Amino acid sequence: MTLFGELYFFVCAGVLLIPALILGCLQKPLKYYGLVLSVAFILLALKDEPAELFYMMCYLAYQLVLINIFLRLRSEKGARKGIFRVFILLSLAPLVIYKIAGLFALRILRFMVISSLTFKALQVIFEIEDGLIRECDCFDLIYFLIFFPTVLSGPIDRSRRFASDLDNARPREEYLELVGAGLFKICQGLVYKFVLAQAVFQAITYLGMEGGLLSNVVYLYSYGLYLFFDFAGYSLMAIGTGYILGVVTPENFREPFLSVDIRDFWDRWHITLSHWFRDFVFSRFMMASIRGRWFKSKLTGASLGFMINMLLMGLWHGLTASYVLYGLYHGLLLALTEIYQKKSKFYKKHKKDRWYLVASWLVTFNLVMFGFFIFSGRLLEII
Amino acid sequence: MEERNEKNVREVIYELLEEICGDDVVRHEPDINLLEEDLIDSLDYTELLIGIEERIGLLMAPSELTREEMDTPNKIIAQVMKRL
Incomplete structure (x- = not known):
């Protein structure tokens, strides 16, 4: 059985979650x-x-x-x-x-x-x-x-x-509200994973696999979308199922393609993973480096911190050249973003202007899609 | 180390946040949302924790609280006070 992947699982889950529902209503x-x-x-x-x-x-x-x-x-x-x-x-x-x-x-x-x-x-x-x-x-x-x-x-x-x-036995009404929210998330997740992700996958299969410029461009812009619908869909179903078991599992995606910079992107994409690395790798490295005065400038330390952080995240996905490159790419982008946002007067003056946000969104969107292109392995295949 | 009453802690946190955020709005609007207003990022947050460690003598781990529990000057002060 594939969890959250086939009808057999959903039928089993549907039946086996009924006792949970009863226990929850009895406030047990x-x-x-x-x-x-x-x-x-x-x-x-x-x-x-x-x-x-x-x-x-x-x-x-x-x-x-x-x-x-x-x-x-x-x-x-x-x-x-x-x-x-x-x-x-x-x-x-x-x-x-x-x-x-x-x-x-x-x-x-x-x-x-x-x-x-x-x-x-x-x-x-x-x-x-x-x-x-x-x-x-x-x-x-x-x-x-x-x-x-x-x-x-x-x-x-x-x-x-x-x-x-x-150990938090919720009052019945609160539990039922959680179940309602959970069921909605499961439905949303089903549509994401089995309708939208599949549709994008078909587009990639028919239009993006032949090689050549046009096919690569199609692939570049659709692979990230596919990953999003597939993985965000799975996450939504997991969160929703968690709710039925009384566990308010944290969100994992928050409209990642609306990010206005790379830092913003990592607060919206696979949030629980990126925040795990933030808390247990980046922050600990930064705090040790500030305490030990390892670097003259904090931005130098932070740049190295971002590179190490994202390289480890890349390696965690797998020990392949594409994942290493993906990690380094995002580490570099985060370091450059930090330096630019801390140093640039232009940024501080315009960061809330509408035109600036639109331009920044457009740049970020393309950088992110290119990142997934690296992640997919296609970039190293064609060069 | 100075006496750690709320007035002192408040002053220390204001000074720290002014240095980190580069804006004295944190002192005038202690309920301002630091995340929404883009005043504090992951790097700044580590500096805040180190600042609290050095100036107040309180160790706080990066994963101890969520960012939402530490997103205004007043919340930060309350969390520090709770731990003294």
């Missing part, structure tokens, strides 16, 4: 049923892939043990940079091994959701180090990691936010 906690449902869907999704299921269970056990040991060390010994770094590396190790093994066509640690699980596990380690997480409820943690609506590819929720929804 939804998390126990939610966990059972998540386990059931993961078993259904992986029933023909026993190796993946085995890796996933080992992976979960490994992360749980890591988190619990780190939590104990943190509370006994206080914040120690060395210990923290070791645990970050240990938590990241399975993903790195899987990605590198993939380069040699080895299927070690290959299971469909390793990337999204790694983000969640790392977030917990980071926040234990920062003193934000002081205890570990294993039930809540497992449920957070394998919550089936978002387990496949996001939105990437945060553990403290997720846990705050679990």
Whole structure:
């Protein structure tokens, strides 16, 4: 079964969510049923892939043990940079091994959701180090990691936010309103993913695959649209399903093609991923660099911070030249945007003028579409 | 370090925000939305946290609060006061 990908899933989900609906109306906690449902869907999704299921269970056990040991060390010994770094590396190790093994066509640690699980596990380690997480409820943690609506590819929720929804038994009316909003999002997501994304895909298939200038231009402008409808559609369905289980999963897209600059774009496109990198890579790098006075100018530090941040995001998508280039491209754009907006008097004077916003939107739109062109691999194919 | 009462904290945060945003509107309109008015970006936010650490002696992690919980001078002051 493909989660959110085929009729079989939607029929199962439609039936299996009815008990959740009843529990919600009775104002009972939804998390126990939610966990059972998540386990059931993961078993259904992986029933023909026993190796993946085995890796996933080992992976979960490994992360749980890591988190619990780190939590104990943190509370006994206080914040120690060395210990923290070791645990970050240990938590990241399975993903790195899987990605590198993939380069040699080895299927070690290959299971469909390793990337999204790694983000969640790392977030917990980071926040234990920062003193934000002081205890570990294993039930809540497992449920957070394998919550089936978002387990496949996001939105990437945060553990403290997720846990705050679990014990919050909503009044019936509030819950029903959430369900209504959730159902609407699911419908919207279905249209995005199965109608609009498919339509754009057809356009690419018929008009964008032959090579030559016109075909490349069609591809350039439609690939980004396809990605958007496909992924935003999936995200909407995941968020809507989360609502029915009483979890207000964060939004992942906010009209990204209306962005007026690249910084704005990353606050609108795959928001939970970009904010994850912002909080746990960019901000931490910047704070360490300001504290340690690594750079004479903050803008130099920030430029390097953006490059590292986006390069890692690119690498996370995969270890291919196109993804690396995509990361560097966005890192460079973010660095240039930051320098321009901080230094330019022209920008400060005109940033709220209508003509400026239109021009800035047009430039951004084209830069973003070109970025997806790199991401798709087509650019490296034709040069 | 100065005594950390609300008046001092308020003054320190105003000074910090004036330096970071380059605009004294933050002092005159303490409920202004820093995100909507494009007065603070990701880089500025890290500077704000470092400033709070150096001048008030309070450590705040970048992921501790959402940006929406820290998007006006008054909200920032209230969050800092809560943690002293």
